[in-house]
Amino acid sequence: MRTHRFTSLAALLCIAAGARAAERVALAPLDLPAAERRLQAPLQAAVRAGASGLSNVAALEPMSDSACAPDEGRCLAASARTAKADLALSGEVATAEHGYRFHLRAFAAADGAARGDEKGEVRGGPLDLEAAVEGAACRLLSGMACSGQLVVTVGEGGPGAHLFVDGKDKGPLPLAGPLALPVGRHAVRVASAEQRVHISHGLTVRLLAEGAAGSASLVVESAPLAASAAAPVERPYAHAPVVALAEPSAEGRAGAARLLVASGLGLLAAGAGVGLVAQFQSQATQAPARTALVEPGNNRARTTGIAAAALLAAGAGSLVAGGLVFALTPSGPSVSGRF
Numbered sequence: 001m002r003t004h005r006f007t008s009l010a011a012l013l014c015i016a017a018g019a020r021a022a023e024r025v026a027l028a029p030l031d032l033p034a035a036e037r038r039l040q041a042p043l044q045a046a047v048r049a050g051a052s053g054l055s056n057v058a059a060l061e062p063m064s065d066s067a068c069a070p071d072e073g074r075c076l077a078a079s080a081r082t083a084k085a086d087l088a089l090s091g092e093v094a095t096a097e098h099g100y101r102f103h104l105r106a107f108a109a110a111d112g113a114a115r116g117d118e119k120g121e122v123r124g125g126p127l128d129l130e131a132a133v134e135g136a137a138c139r140l141l142s143g144m145a146c147s148g149q150l151v152v153t154v155g156e157g158g159p160g161a162h163l164f165v166d167g168k169d170k171g172p173l174p175l176a177g178p179l180a181l182p183v184g185r186h187a188v189r190v191a192s193a194e195q196r197v198h199i200s201h202g203l204t205v206r207l208l209a210e211g212a213a214g215s216a217s218l219v220v221e222s223a224p225l226a227a228s229a230a231a232p233v234e235r236p237y238a239h240a241p242v243v244a245l246a247e248p249s250a251e252g253r254a255g256a257a258r259l260l261v262a263s264g265l266g267l268l269a270a271g272a273g274v275g276l277v278a279q280f281q282s283q284a285t286q287a288p289a290r291t292a293l294v295e296p297g298n299n300r301a302r303t304t305g306i307a308a309a310a311l312l313a314a315g316a317g318s319l320v321a322g323g324l325v326f327a328l329t330p331s332g333p334s335v336s337g338r339f
Helices: 002-018 034-051 073-082 126-142 250-285 288-328
Strands: 023-027 057-062 087-096 099-108 114-123 147-154 162-165 168-172 179-182 184-190 193-199 203-210 215-224
Touching (some): 034 057, 034 126, 073 087, 099 126, 126 184, 126 193, 147 193, 162 179
Parallel strands (some): 023 057
Antiparallel strands (some): 147 179, 184 193, 203 215
16 A cells, blocks of 8 residues: 555656646837837737637736847846746837838746747738737747637528638638638638638637628637637637736746755755764763763763754755755746747
8 A cells, every 4th residue: 555655646746747837928018110119019919819828828917127128038037037927028020111020039037048939021011910929929938830710601602612811722612611720810712802810829710701792701700619609709809918827936946946955955964063073972971081971971972963863854854855846846838939
């Protein structure tokens, strides 16, 4: 029974060490051209939408006191630590000939090390930029391709017409099932009618294609992929910022582990010192010239030895506890950048 308990405990410790807790993300103000500063709030909302629903993001909140440049990792990390976050996120936008260029970066709050980046160029206006930034934030924070779904419902006169998405023929209507699309804005065309559709991660957008000429009209209905049509959910842009979890951050756990290890080393050193004193006391009681003091000396040596053993045991326990906390402290998500 005891062996089984130890085996179960070891398995639980291995599972806990392999699991990674969600991280708190601090978003610095985006660096925008003077003429585009009105886009600050919509673009921050786009970043929040990209992080919405990601299991590895516990919270995404704006930095209140950051004057760091978008590529100053150490400066951003210090601001993130002040905000008690695990990750710092920065972004910059520049105007291009036919739209915008953007660059998002992620830095570890512990040391300012780069964790990845996403950048690209957008042809179009502010709505296209917001959608592109949403997709980039989702990829940067999750380390995976982010997508949603498009469902086209066929009405009168719709069957047989071909569906085009971003100029590519997806086949005749009705489609066999939902169409997976990357996060962003997409041009959807049926016959002579065209509609711009915003796809968000994990949501479904529904279109109605009908009419003798194959016209397409957008039905405002975005819902989680697994939810029924009877319970539509608002688009993520309307969501409030993700609520922060009460779970301690990885940096806080690492600090506690360092304190335990330091305490353990200190206790071991103290125990070793007291042990030497006990050894000297024991040797002193065995000297022939001090025979009358043997019994009191033995008592003192025994007491000192017990104190040394207690210090050594406490130091070893503190070291073990610190090692366990280190092992159970999550390292954060691995984020891959696109260059």
